[in-house]
Amino acid sequence: MQKRKMDTRCMATLAMLCGVLLVMGMTGIGFIPLPVIKATTMHIPVILGAVLLGPAAGAALGGVFGLCSIWANTTAPGLLAFAFSPFMTTEGLPGVLKSLWIALGCRIALGVIAGWLWRLTKKTLKEDYLALPVTAAVSTICHTILVMGSIYLLLAQQYAQAKNVAVTAVFGLVMGTVTASGIPEAIAAAVLVTVIGKALLHLTERMKKR
Template sequence: MRKEKKDTRWMVSVALMAAIIVVLANTPLGMIQLPIIKATTVHIPVIIGAILFGPMAGAVLGGVFGICSLVSNTMAPTLLSFAFSPFMSTTGFAGVAKAVWISVGCRILIGVAAGWLWILLQKLKLNQLIALPITGFVGSMVNTVTVMGSIYFLFAQQYAQAKEVAVSAVWGLIMATVTASGIPEAVAAAILVTALGKILIAAVQRSR
C-alpha cells in the first residue's frame, strides 16, 4: 500500500511538472530577457524535476519538453525547424530520425544528466547551495551542447544553407551560439534552480 501511494504521488508530481513545461513552452513565460538575448526557461522544470524525483522523472519531463519543441517547430516553422521537426525534413527518413533525436532525444538527456549528477553530488555530501547551481548550470549546458553539437554533426550542410554561409563557417556559428546564448542560459538556470530548488526540496521532504 505504501509503495502504491508513493508511486501515485510520483506520477502526480511529474504530471504537474510536465504541465508547467507545457505552459512555459507555449507562453512568453518560457523566455526571460537578458541584456543581449532572450534565454529559454523551459528546461528549468526538467532539471528541478530530475532533482526532486530522480533521473527517470527527468527523462519523462525532458521528453515532454522535446515534444513541445517538435510541435512548436511544426506548427510555427522557423529557419531552423528542419532540425527540430520530422515533418520539415528534406532528407527523407534519415532527416526524420535526426530531427526527432535533436528535438526529443537531446532534451531527454537534460533530465537524465541532471538527475544522476544530483545523486552524485548528494553522495559527495555537497551543500545544496553548491550542488543546486552546479546541477542547474550543467543541465542547461547539456541542452545547448547536445542540441547545437547534433545540428553541427547531423545538419551542417542544411544549417549552412539556411544561414547562407559556407559549410566551413558552421562550426564558428555553432560556437558563437553556445557562447552568446548557451552560457547566459546556463547562468540563469543555475540561479533559478538554486532559488526554486531549495524551496521545493524542503516542501517535498516535509510531505514525505
C-alpha cells in the same frame, strides 16, 4: 501505506511539472526567438523534476520538452526549424530521424544527465545550495552542447544553406550560438533551480516525515 503516499505524491509532482511544460510550450513562453535559434527556459522544469524525482522522471519530462519543441518549430518555424521538427525537414526519412534525435533525444538526455548529476553532486558537495546550481548549470551546458553539436555533426550542410554561409563557417557559428544562448540559459537555470529546488526539497522532506 507510506510508500503508496510517496508514489502518489511523486506522480502528482510529475504531472504538475508536465503541465507546466505544456503551458510553457503551447503558449510560446518557453521558447525565446533569436535570429538563428529559439532559446529556451523549458529546461528548468526538466532539471527540477530530475532533482526531485530522479533520472527516469527527468527523462519523461525531457520527452515532453522535446514534443513541445517539435510543436513550436512546426507551428512557428524559425531558421533552424528543420533541425527540430520532423515535419519541416527536406531530407526524407534521414532528416526525420535527425530532427527527432535533436528535438527528443537530446532533451531526454538532459533529464537523465540532470538526475544522475544531482545524485553525484549531492553526494560530493553535500549542501543543496552548492549541488543545485552546479547540477543546473552543468546540465544546461551539456544540453546546449548536445543540441548544437548534433546540428553541426548531422546537419552542417543544411545549416550552412539556411545561414547562406560556407560549410567551413558552420563550426564558428555553432560555437557562437552555444555562447550566446547556452551561457545565459545556464545562469538562469542555476539561479531558478537553486531557489525553487531548495524550497521544493524542503517541502518534500517535510511531507516524508508526515
